[in-house]
Amino acid sequence: MPRVLSLYFPFWATDRLRRAMGEAAPSRDVPLALKGQSGNRRLITAVDDLALHVGARIGMPVAKAESLFGDMVLLDADVSADAFALEKVAIWALRQYSPLVAVDAPDGLILDITGAAHLYGGEAGLVADVVRRLSDLGITARAALADSWGAAYALARFGAQPQSIVAPGQTADALLPLPVEALRLPSDMIPDLRLLGLDTIGELAGKPRPPLTRSFGPLLFRRIDQAFGRLNEPIEPVESPELIVVERVFAEPIGAPETMQKYTQRLVDMMCERLEENGLGVRRLDLHFVRVDNRIETIFVGTAKPVRDAKRLGRLLTDKIETVDPGFGIDRMKLIAASVEPVGFKQMATAYAEPARPDVEDLWDTLSNRYGAGCLYRAVSVATDIPERAVRRLPPTAVEVGSRRNAGYRRPQRLYRRPEPIETLAALPDHPPKAFTWRRERFRVVCADGPERVLEEWWRTDKEIGKVRDYFILEVESGERFWVFRAGDGQHASTGGLNWFLHGKFD
Amino acid sequence: MSTHSPVVLSQLRQRIETIENIGARARSVLPFGVPEIDAKLPKGGLTIGALHEIAGGANGAVDGSAAISFAAGIAARTGGNVLWCYTQPDLFAPALANSGLTEDRVVFFEVRDESAILGACEEALRHGGLTAVVGELAGLSRVASQRLNAAAEVTGTMALAVRRWRRHVDARDFGHPTAAFTRWRITELNSSPLPVRGVGRSRWQVELMRCRGGDSADFEVEACDADGRLSLGHHEAADMSSGGWERRAAS
Numbered sequence: 001m002p003r004v005l006s007l008y009f010p011f012w013a014t015d016r017l018r019r020a021m022g023e024a025a026p027s028r029d030v031p032l033a034l035k036g037q038s039g040n041r042r043l044i045t046a047v048d049d050l051a052l053h054v055g056a057r058i059g060m061p062v063a064k065a066e067s068l069f070g071d072m073v074l075l076d077a078d079v080s081a082d083a084f085a086l087e088k089v090a091i092w093a094l095r096q097y098s099p100l101v102a103v104d105a106p107d108g109l110i111l112d113i114t115g116a117a118h119l120y121g122g123e124a125g126l127v128a129d130v131v132r133r134l135s136d137l138g139i140t141a142r143a144a145l146a147d148s149w150g151a152a153y154a155l156a157r158f159g160a161q162p163q164s165i166v167a168p169g170q171t172a173d174a175l176l177p178l179p180v181e182a183l184r185l186p187s188d189m190i191p192d193l194r195l196l197g198l199d200t201i202g203e204l205a206g207k208p209r210p211p212l213t214r215s216f217g218p219l220l221f222r223r224i225d226q227a228f229g230r231l232n233e234p235i236e237p238v239e240s241p242e243l244i245v246v247e248r249v250f251a252e253p254i255g256a257p258e259t260m261q262k263y264t265q266r267l268v269d270m271m272c273e274r275l276e277e278n279g280l281g282v283r284r285l286d287l288h289f290v291r292v293d294n295r296i297e298t299i300f301v302g303t304a305k306p307v308r309d310a311k312r313l314g315r316l317l318t319d320k321i322e323t324v325d326p327g328f329g330i331d332r333m334k335l336i337a338a339s340v341e342p343v344g345f346k347q348m349a350t351a352y353a354e355p356a357r358p359d360v361e362d363l364w365d366t367l368s369n370r371y372g373a374g375c376l377y378r379a380v381s382v383a384t385d386i387p388e389r390a391v392r393r394l395p396p397t398a399v400e401v402g403s404r405r406n407a408g409y410r411r412p413q414r415l416y417r418r419p420e421p422i423e424t425l426a427a428l429p430d431h432p433p434k435a436f437t438w439r440r441e442r443f444r445v446v447c448a449d450g451p452e453r454v455l456e457e458w459w460r461t462d463k464e465i466g467k468v469r470d471y472f473i474l475e476v477e478s479g480e481r482f483w484v485f486r487a488g489d490g491q492h493a494s495t496g497g498l499n500w501f502l503h504g505k506f507d
Numbered sequence: 508m509s510t511h512s513p514v515v516l517s518q519l520r521q522r523i524e525t526i527e528n529i530g531a532r533a534r535s536v537l538p539f540g541v542p543e544i545d546a547k548l549p550k551g552g553l554t555i556g557a558l559h560e561i562a563g564g565a566n567g568a569v570d571g572s573a574a575i576s577f578a579a580g581i582a583a584r585t586g587g588n589v590l591w592c593y594t595q596p597d598l599f600a601p602a603l604a605n606s607g608l609t610e611d612r613v614v615f616f617e618v619r620d621e622s623a624i625l626g627a628c629e630e631a632l633r634h635g636g637l638t639a640v641v642g643e644l645a646g647l648s649r650v651a652s653q654r655l656n657a658a659a660e661v662t663g664t665m666a667l668a669v670r671r672w673r674r675h676v677d678a679r680d681f682g683h684p685t686a687a688f689t690r691w692r693i694t695e696l697n698s699s700p701l702p703v704r705g706v707g708r709s710r711w712q713v714e715l716m717r718c719r720g721g722d723s724a725d726f727e728v729e730a731c732d733a734d735g736r737l738s739l740g741h742h743e744a745a746d747m748s749s750g751g752w753e754r755r756a757a758s
């Protein structure tokens with residue numbers, strides 16, 4: 001099931017113009033509208049949020065708007081500049097978010113983010129990131145994520161929320177209450193549908209098809225099927241002249257994994273030659289498989305540092321080929337260097353030098369592309385006494401060194417995520433338990449070490465203010481060694497409830 | 508000149524071995540530095556380019572804390588970078604430094620399913636940029652162990668499989684044969700008594716259950732120190748027989 005993100009810029013023309021004019025732009029406190037020529041009439045073609053608020057509408061005659069809203073700034077619209085700028089935003093999104101981005105003219109983008117969301121901590125993270133970055137650029141955006149282009153389009157423009165994410169398979173429920181305008185139908189069809197009393201997509205979708213198809217043509221129900229995801233709708237991705245692209249067209253469609261693998265390696269070889277000419281290395285590489293039914297299957301790989309080693313990139317890509325569904329065949333393959341960085345030449349080790357162990361970076365790339373980037377980490381110590389906060393996860397290529405604060409202390413090899421309550425027999429205030437029961441097993445303590453007092457971090461949450469844990473190392477009769485703590489200092493009830501917990505196990 | 512030729516030849520062979528670093532590395536061994544243990548192992552140490560299996564005894568089969576400590580000590584002494592793969596999220600990384608495996612040398616790999624661990628271990632072993640790869644596994648089939656062993660041989664990277672099961676009954680799996688060169692079981696023992704109150708350095712019973720080209724044996728050792736070295740604790744072991752009995756009788 002594809003996942004499609006639709007971005008809608010409701011004030012695209014005015015936002016774009018304000019950004020292009022820079023300092024000279026009319027202030028945000030003044031309503032702004034753009035005027036254009038339609039036949040021999042001069043009409044308002046775009047309004048910003050303030051102008052919309054005071055009552056200006058798209059399609060209003062210019063003379064009427066001028067007389068009604070005296071303080072409104074009216075500038076000339078530039079449709080071709082708008083379209084050009086929208087394409088630039090699409091290329092930015094292509095580099096940043098997804099290998100499949102298309103312009104949804106005149107005021108939106110469409111992104112196929114299937115398999116790309118995990119890089120931003122899930123779909124919600126990705127959507128929030130897109131909207132935040134666009135608003136930093138001064139562009140108001142509404143976003144909707146659904147299973148099909150049609151549904152995402154409809155929800156971005158007519159949904160109640162500025163950002164909405166429809167869970168996979170739930171698209172139909174979200175679509176039913178939306179108005180028929182959301183279906184991307186020709187504008188002259190809408191009044192006729194309304195005349196028939198069909199206001200929402202739900203009402204329309206429930207009607208018998210033949211009579212409506214006879215009067216409105218096949219487009220009506222094709223749009224419905226596309227929105228509900230029953231009909232496939234290919235996204236023709238935007239192309240950027242500055243991206244390095246190598247392509248291969250096949251006379252006969254290919255489908256066997258070995259063939260796909262062979263041509264992937266050939267494309268990678270060609271790509272690496274091009275990269276070398278330009279002194280570049282690739283950080284993200286997209287591979288598009290255009291199927292005979294015009295659907296585009298994509299795979300992409302990311303690297304921690306710029307790379308132009310054909311063997312290594314080829315391996316990373318061929319690792320992922322199994323996720324590609326060739327359908328009835330693939331007739332075009334296209335390799336795009338979506339993100340590149342300059343990389344210099346490196347001195348090779350000579351045969352006389354000490355044979356060094358190979359670089360490990362490519363192993364981290366292989367593993368993180370195959371199993372997800374979150375799996376691999378370096379555990380770096382944090383300067384804190386609270387054991388559950390003692391480790392920070394950094395990417396494997398990070399060079400930071402951790403704190404030495406707890407380096408000399410004996411710490412358990414196993415630390416339970418939730419300290420497990422135990423029943424103990426212990427003298428207060430600072431004696432270790434004589435015996436305890438954990439997981440319905442009773443342990444008699446032979447020797448013990450402690451207490452090691454840990455003050456909880458009052459600056460983090462109110463709950464931790466003044467709280468204390470006393471940790472003990474206990475060795476039991478069988479020879480096992482445990483790490484237990486008592487909540488509270490044993491004298492003041494305000495420091496903790498005097499309950500005992502087992503937190504870890506030593507070697 | 509003819510009398511010198513055997514010496515010259517052996518020197519030449521040595522030099523060729525150092526030039527052909529990988530092959531020599533795969534066949535060389537990593538000694539424990541404890542003569543009693545090394546004497547039981549063929550060539551006097553753990554074969555570097557091979558798979559070794561380690562499990563905990565008693566409750567250690569389920570928590571594996573002594574087993575990972577033992578593995579960390581070995582991995583630390585291989586001298587290079589280490590990949591540590593695991594599924595159960597209760598590993599406390601800073602504790603590995605107590606066995607000599609400091610945090611700048613180890614990269615962790617946490618996934619849910621064990622097949623990913625096997626895949627990642629094999630990939631890392633074949634890469635050759637690391638000196639040891641540790642995988643915490645419950646199941647290890649014969650085929651999987653053969654694959655790991657073969658991958659370790661190619662590059663001379665040490666493969667350590669720490670076997671850890673979710674339930675005690677599953678630990679029976681440790682009886683099944685695998686392609687591992689050695690198989691170890693580590694059981695926690697009471698630490699040697701200190702003159703003051705407290706818990707002394709951990710002691711283990713280390714059982715060498717299976718060893719290719721050698722006999723099984725068992726040892727009582729003190730846990731890895733900050734350099735990853737075990738010790739037999741001789742000075743205490745001398746009066747251990749009497750002291751140990753007294754202590755047991757007293758309790």
